[in-house]
Amino acid sequence: MYRLISVMLILMVGMGCARNNVETINIAGSTAFQPFAEKLAEEFMAVHPDVRVNVQGGGSAVGIQSAQSGVVQIGMADIVTLPKEAEGLNSIVAAKDAIVIIVHPTNKVDNLSLQQIQDIFSGRLNNWAELGGEKGEKGEKGENKSITVVSREEGSGTRDSFHDMLLKGVQLSPHALIQNSTGAVRLMVQSDPSAIGYITHGVVTPDVKAIAIDGIAPSPENIHAGKYNVVRPIFLLTKGELKGKAGEFIDFILSPQGQKIIADNGLLPVK
């Protein structure tokens, strides 16, 4: 009888503790950093079973807004310069991200100059033959393969960074196809032999070919050495200093272990 009661008591206390101790951390924003955050959350929860980390995408704007409004404790943003809305938020650079230009693997072009990139994305240059690429699939008709430009949507952090760092004020061609995620851009490029687009370095797969800019290839060595410099920061935004588990989570991200996870999956660590 005593045993039964004590077992029940222990169970109740256990359940009570479990309920009391489970803390939820909500984090949302940048789709570019989302997979990394998920991975980091997974590792963090393995060490802290009493914490639940909910990772949402939504985009940098959502990250900023939801951090500002308190819907989440941590917002993620991947913009070169933070907008006005982010004023008053505490920003921490969690990682850096290289942006690479990708083409179809069958494309003969390996290298583009900054000028060529600007010409292509603004629509002034419209076929691969002029860039040393091969004649189009429809070669029998004698025409050159035109270039399909794939870009991100207005407002996207990746797009803004790309514009800031490479286009430098040159207007994007209105005929460019617009896709709203990194994966979608890659999918578009891998399915169209004449396409060109840009994505973050971390998600390049063998289905697409990353090309060099002014002779510098986006190889891990070049990126780490700082030679390939099309790189943007990824911010974690919080409302004031975070305490408790959320603070621990940020510390974990910045710790050598967290930074290693980031580096292993294709982003640049900050430390």
Next chain:
Amino acid sequence: MEDKIVVKGLNLCFDTHHVLKSIDLNIRANEILSIIGPANSGKTSFLRTLNRLNDIISTVKITGEILLDGIDIYKKDILLPWLRRKVGMVFALPVPLPRSIFENIVYGPRLNGVTSKAKLEELVEKTLKAAFLWDEVKDRLHLSGTKLSGGQQQRLCIARALALEPEVILLDEPCSGLDPLSTSRIEEALYELKKQYTIVLVTNNTKQAARVGDNVAFFLMGEMIEYGSTEQIFTVPHDKRTEDYITGRFG
């Protein structure tokens, strides 16, 4: 008098349900044949074999022969529109198509290629008069057919069938939903019509059969029990079941 329609060994099944069982029947020209019998005895199904309206239902199976003026109407190369124009039909419930009185009547003739306005107008007047409806609707021919009263609708349907200039008219309990006055109007019309047409009338009302029919066929459970002149059937029926039915002892 010559036989207009000859039915020989007619059987009809819906799926596994045997609805008509070896019917043999001759219908003479310019007579009114009434078919009587209790519900579910196959009267309507029989009527609908005469213009092949049962064919719409995909599960129906028909064997036997029906000759119209000596032509087998179940032969393969019979054109159904041709047959249905020769054999007009009026249904139990009046079904004016959702259009005006005028358009209802000229529907058939138009399909037949009659386009002259004068001729169509003449046809409308003629048929409406024959159906005893002209006086009631002549000023509102462009009113929707569905706005008429039940009895008027049924006479409109009769007029519509007449406009096809058929040779045979099938009537499926045409007075079932009507009041006595409308009924007598229709009976009056039928009496006039038989001078020109052969009429087959299915009715639940034995008195009506006695009033208008020249000959009567009594159907029971898919079989034709007895056939004879109206006078004979209603005075000295040969079969006990016929007698029971017309005297109201079962039904």
Next chain:
Amino acid sequence: MKYRENLIQIGLLLTALSTIAILFLIALFILHEGLPIILKVGIKGFICGSHWSPQQGHFGIFPMIIGTVWITIGALLVSLPLSLSCAIYLSEFSTTKVRAVLKPVIELLAGIPSVVYGFIGMVVLFPMVRNYFGGTGPCILSAAIILGIMILPTITSIAIDSLQAVPYSFREGSLSLGATRWQTIRMVILPAAKSGILSGIILGVGRAVGETMAVIMIAGNSVIIPGSFLDPVRTLTANIALEMNYATGDHRQALFATGIVLFIAIIILNIIANTIARRGVEK
């Protein structure tokens, strides 16, 4: 007893008013979020402007209105011949058994997520369009084909229902007057089922106008006024879903304002549908 009945009646009235409340709430929120930018840019500038680059302060959604219209018309051109012939055939010519099997199958397709259609469009349709028509793949044509297929089940299923709702006696009446089946269909059944079929088509148009995810995947999303059916376009819905993730400030308001335009377009479409339906009833 009387008291209870009254209580029930009031309860049900409140329930019934909930749809109006929801509609009102939606309108309120979207107007609240989107109206300021419309007032700032001006209604004409917003609707007729053809330059959309919100971060530079250009808010013109005219290309997207055109894009939406083209894709919707294209989808109808693809869908109508197929869905109507399918509905008429299944309702009037096929056997009951075939209809009983095919109609649920067609309705099943209405439940397949639009993203699946979009993805099949990318994988199967793009190469076909590139090979047979040229262009890059994402374009009005691809979007029209995929949307056309997506609204097939809706239109077909409603059209079958309306055709079947035409009283059987009309068919018998017409056939017994010597009409062929096709004449019966053309002159009696289609006119009688007209309002039902039309409301099905309008529902289909509504779905085509409102479709988002599939369109993002296959229309290309370029903000240009298309010159041919091989040009990529962006629709109003795509505009919202594409840029919402990253939009802030005026940009975000402009997306809500796009929603207002869409909202009003749908309301107008519904008023048209309502009028048609009412005319059908009066007849």
Next chain:
Amino acid sequence: MLKPIFYEQVMKRILFIGTAITVFILFFIILYILKNGLPVVDLEFLLSSPKDFGRAGGIFPCIVGTIVLTLVAIIIATPLGVGTAIYLREYTREGRLTSIIRFGTECLAGIPSIIFGLFGFVLFVVYLGFGWSILSGGLTMTFMILPTIIRTSEEAIKSVPASYREVSLSLGATKWQTIIKVVLPSALPGIVTGIILGVARSIEETAVVIFTAGSVLRIPTSLFDSCRTMSVHFYILAREGISMENAYGTAAILIITILLINMFAYWLMHRLMAKYS
């Protein structure tokens, strides 16, 4: 005489070709998904959690998410929808109020899902502070499927013969008793159709769910947890190119789910019809 018949034959052929093309396209889509998807589907796929953002493992949390989200939507939408239909058909005469309500319903039915998404995001996620959660998603979905349920229920109630009501009232039942005991049972098959359509809609919806319920890939433990439905999972897997096999597998499960729901609905409808008519 021959011309119309020839014409009929021609039209019949044309219609047949149109039907054949339609049916071909529809079967192609179903078979394409099943062919690509079924190879990865097994019990493990159904019952295990995804690993590595869904690149490996199963889709169990998505199945749970889909079911829970749909249930929330249906549980709220059904009483509201049926109640509205009862009010429109039984408690009021046709007039300005009914036509306004009906017009509102029609408009609600036509509003693009993306607008519901925006609205749900602003109202539930941000304004009311539910965050991305099953509750936000379910409530938004409720609004989306409400018009369907109202419309089908109303049709079903309308088709209950007036004589049933008269008989019940003449036997001394109150209006409400008549509705509960006579009208609703006869209208049940139609109401069930509406609910099934609503279920199908909430299963297939993607944009709204992402905006309001989020896309967290974990088994939800409370209504305030975010969840990921199968449609969203398919979208993310396919769109981000994470795993084509698992994307198709998810799509195959979706199609089978919808098929089962439809079959269940037909079965239920036949049973109900056999019972009540």
